[in-house]
Amino acid sequence: MFDRFALAIERAWFQPPKLLLLLLPLEWLFAGLTALRRSAYRKGWFASGHPGVPVVVVGNISVGGTGKTPVVIGIVRALADRGLRVAVVSRGYGGSGRGVIPVSADSDYREVGDEALLIAQSTPARVVVAKDRFAAAKHAAKQGVDVIVSDDGLQHYALDRDVEVVTSDAKTGFGNGHLLPVGPLREPRRRLATVDFFLLRGGEDPHSGTAYKALQFRRLSDGETRSTSAPGFGPDVHAVAAIAQPQRFFNSLRNLGLTPVEHRFVDHREYQVGDFDALSDLPIVMTAKDAVKCPEELEVDAWILDMEIEFPEGFVDQLVDRSGLAAKSTGQIGEDRK
DSSP states (O other): HHHHHHHHHHHHHOOOOGGGGGGGHHHHHHHHHHHHHHHHHHHTSOOBBBSSSEEEEEEBBSSSSSHHHHHHHHHHHHEEEEOOOEEEOOOOTTTOOOOOOOEEEEOHHHHHHHHHHHHHHSSSSSEEEEEEEHHHHHHHHHHTEEEEEETTTTTTTBOOEEEEEEEETTTTTTTSSSSSSTTSSOOOOOGGOOOEEEEEEEEOOOEEEEEEEEEEOOOOTTTTOOOOOOOOSSSSSEEEEOOOSSSHHHHHHHHOOOOEEEEETTTTTTOOGGGGGGGGTTTTEEHHHHHHHHHTTTSSSSSEEEEEEETTTHHHHHHHHHHHHTTOOOOTTTOOOO
């Protein structure tokens, strides 16, 4: 019941507001509190701190579905390719852990969060989660890293930052343009004028557009990989997605010649074996973020579609320069991951 309600609210945010306009007083209250909070940090009324190494914040001004986690993974890989030691700090959304928790590839997503675990499994970064991102950043800085990437920390002003990268989606944009709870915005769109980089998933502008390349299919049970052009199954598959704005994933499968039966779940859903009981008649395809949440005892023919982000030309060069990392960088190895 809750999942259906949450999905309905998400869909409503990306349509004309209609009945949601009844919540306008709450939107005005949220806008006022948001502006007051940011002003309090700028004026020093609320304490903030810097960990002593460059901090790159990757976030968005809207709720979910902007490709933030793939951007974080792409940035980490690009910086690591240049010989830089990278840490990622995250809130660990959905995780039950308390305090500062280092994340490894075999951590439990129920403790550290699905996105933090995915980043730990997909990159060479040291990953640290904590509700207090400044505390996480201080811990990471003590590990001798060159740069810290903050995952989804744009509004976490207690952590001072050197560079801000904002992500958005070319198709869904900023929904109905309203702030929470009437729309999906966490901050007004004028906030974009203050950030260093704006990346638009699926955008065609050469300076901001990002694209996603399908790399391979990887079997959930044993890690076997197969080519996207000849996976050995299909075209009919079940496609499951517990991510924000899953339609891009479903469309990616269609672009690869598959015919997915779509199964949408609320973002960050903890999968149960029963979720797959009725899906045994066809191969199942999911995202890497979905895979980290699947029960170990799952006995179905499930495959992960591994994707890789392609940044605008020169983006990583500019990011390194603006972060003050040029002197430590060893070159442009795989700079745009193309």
